[in-house]
């Protein structure tokens with residue numbers, strides 16, 4: 239079972255530039271959460287702060303009863319072993335074949351024998367569909383395969399928490415669909431806590447249990463998928479619909495009068511619609527033969543109730 243991460247009142251700045259402030263959220267154990275936000279709102283900085291690579295100015299990050307923002311380097315090293323991180327480009331070593339890339343954390347951080355390492359590496363390569371590609375160099379394979387190799391490497395130390403930094407960037411829609419299915423299947427199989435930073439709205443709609451949105455140096459919302467997807471909050475709606483009209487501008491936020499005018503022209507002033515009037519798209523389910531975690535029952539009931547309310551209100 240993955241572990242819960244509890245973030246309270248977190249603030250991160252670089253010099254005078256506040257990246258985000260007073261961020262509070264709980265990533266529930268074993269669930270998949272997605273963090274959205276316009277470019278430059280500090281999503282990657284958030285991931286790096288969670289894993290202890292960046293120090294926040296204020297607030298706490300509690301994992302297994304310890305506030306990791308206050309740990310010394312040695313203790314932090316231990317906590318980091320709970321994490322697997324999939325970086326944007328897979329962060330593979332170009333001169334090593336996939337087998338050696340994936341074996342690397344085991345050789346660095348454990349005393350396992352080469353035969354034990356072989357068993358683990360092949361098991362993880364099998365999970366991500368890379369059996370047969372052990373001898374390939376990163377430069378010889380596609381972007382999608384590199385992501386999957388990076389994911390296999392993030393899995394070898396059996397992490398309790400996996401952070402994904404834009405796993406879908408640079409992939410075509412079909413590869414993104416396969417990767418999303420792999421993420422949902424993996425979460426059902428290993429039950430770790432997942433946090434995914436993405437710009438892909440289709441993925442954000444289908445994959446997670448929870449969604450958060452960073453904007454204007456704050457966490458605008460964080461909550462169950464169905465709450466965000468049916469929200470009438472103008473920033474959330476603009477972002478999830480990928481449109482220009484709304485509070486989010488090209489470089490900065492827009493002024494209130496302009497936003498009001500745009501939303502009125504769109505016939506979509508957030509405050510005049512019925513709360514929760516947005517449609518809830520279906521969730522991506524684990525593939526055939528994969529046992530669904532216990533929480534799926536509760537989620538299905540919650541979403542079913544919401545759909546019934548939608549139908550009754552239509």
Ligand SMILES: Nc1ncnc2c1ncn2[C@@H]1O[C@H](COP(=O)(O)OP(=O)(O)OP(=O)(O)O)[C@@H](O)[C@H]1O
Nearest residue numbers: 252257275276277278279280281282283284435437
């Ligand atoms: N080490 C650093 N020192 C100073 N500023 C930094 C550092 N790392 C990030 N920043 C700044 O923090 C801000 C947020 O960056 P970050 O990469 O987290 O944004 P993001 O939301 O992930 O963006 P994108 O969606 O485009 O990847 C940017 O203005 C960036 O320049």
